[in-house]
Amino acid sequence: MKIAFLGPEASFTQLTATQLFPNEELIPKANILDCFLAVQNNEVDKAVVPLENSIEGTVSMTLDYLYQTPEIRVEAEAVMPIAHHLMIHPNQENDTEIEKIYSHPQALAQSFHFLNHNYPEVTKQDFTSTAAAAKRVSENPDRKIAAVANKFAAELYGLKIINDNIHDVEENHTRFIVISKSDESFDSDLNSSGKKTGLLITLPEDHAGGLHQVLSVFAWRNMNLSKIESRTLKTKLGNYFFFVTVVGDWNNVLYINSIDELRAIGADVKFLGNYKEFLLES
Ligand SMILES: O=C(O)C(=O)Cc1ccccc1
Known part of the structure; x- marks a missing residue:
């Protein structure tokens, strides 16, 4: 079975998809719309996308595409604890004057007070996912840029965490949904509420x-x-x-x-x- 997810590798969505579908082929997509299109075009059987976060609220794109794609249904929800860290390329010194911070808008919003207090002058730039931001930082060793992403992204893309657990509220959870065209719901031995x-x-x-x-x-x-x-x-x-x-x-x-x-x-x-x-x- 093929499962699309908001990628690239080491996004929070991938961490979720891996737990839900440990034995299936996971296919990264560049954005949430592409996840919906992959299901709609039968390129994949299901997709995993974020729906809402306890600090920042609903991911409006996901709600919009649920509404705009009549044949797409929900098969499951999965709630995942979220921790954000600020990371730079290891070629940069720890006290580098960072010029830009990249991340998914939800991650920037979930860490807003930390970033505003500690990096008030630094431009924040939206990326399609936290992992895409981390990947971009890894591809630009000479630039004074940083990403807000998870520890798996830091590890996978070889980045150095300079501030850990920067999300503004300790209790930070995101709800993801599994979408498909099937009428059946997804079941698993995972903990369910x-x-x-x-x-x-x-x-x-x-x-x-x-x-x-x-x-x-x-x-x-x-x-x-x-x-x-x-x-x-x-x-x-x-x-x-x-x-x-x-x-x-x-x-x-x-x-x-x-x-x-x-x-x-x-x-x-x-x-x-x-x-x-x-x-x-x-
Ligand atoms: O950007 C990611 O890694 C995602 O999977 C979306 C997201 C962003 C911030 C918190 C949870 C999920």
């Missing part, structure tokens, strides 16, 4: 109590929501869709009928799947 269901909901038309009506479909059935996030529909300022997750199995008629009731009140619903949440170790 249980099942949940992902839904994408668009409200009928703007009217008072519209969102309340949608939420009441879940409330009277005693369905517990663990996340609700609005995201722009990109049609017009002020138009949104909602990403909702419901705790538990999807095996009783009350839960199953909730989709019909949502559609009956005029909402558009995409069922992303009923899947396990796995808890990984770094």
Whole structure:
């Protein structure tokens, strides 16, 4: 089986994909869209992409492509502890005046206060992943640049860690999803905290109590929501869709009928799947 992931090697997504799929062929992709396209074009069977972080929140690209690619579903979630380190090329002295710091925007945001306090004048530049940033630093031994990435990236790309554990909140976790076109969910012996269901909901038309009506479909059935996030529909300022997750199995008629009731009140619903949440170790 082929599994795409947000690469290159030693990205946090690869660490996650390796734990979920230790015996499968893992294929690095340059960005999150390419992971979705690889699944859509049947180049791979599944892909692993980041969905949200406990400090920085949702990875909006992932939500957007879930919405924009109707045939793609979610097979599993995996939550992984995240530690960021600042690293430079070993040719550079430890006290080098760093001129630029590269990383994934989520990693720069998760380390914002540290970087702002210790490297206030240094330009921060977004990269497609932490590992891509580390790789770029390794390819430029003469430049005064640094990357925010994990310790495996430091090791793989031969970089020297000059500040470790620079994430602003010690408790830092990222949730990843496994996407595919399959209706089946992914199972494994890994630690799991249980099942949940992902839904994408668009409200009928703007009217008072519209969102309340949608939420009441879940409330009277005693369905517990663990996340609700609005995201722009990109049609017009002020138009949104909602990403909702419901705790538990999807095996009783009350839960199953909730989709019909949502559609009956005029909402558009995409069922992303009923899947396990796995808890990984770094
Ligand atoms: O950039 C990476 O290595 C990723 O896999 C995305 C990411 C970035 C920051 C925290 C968790 C995941």
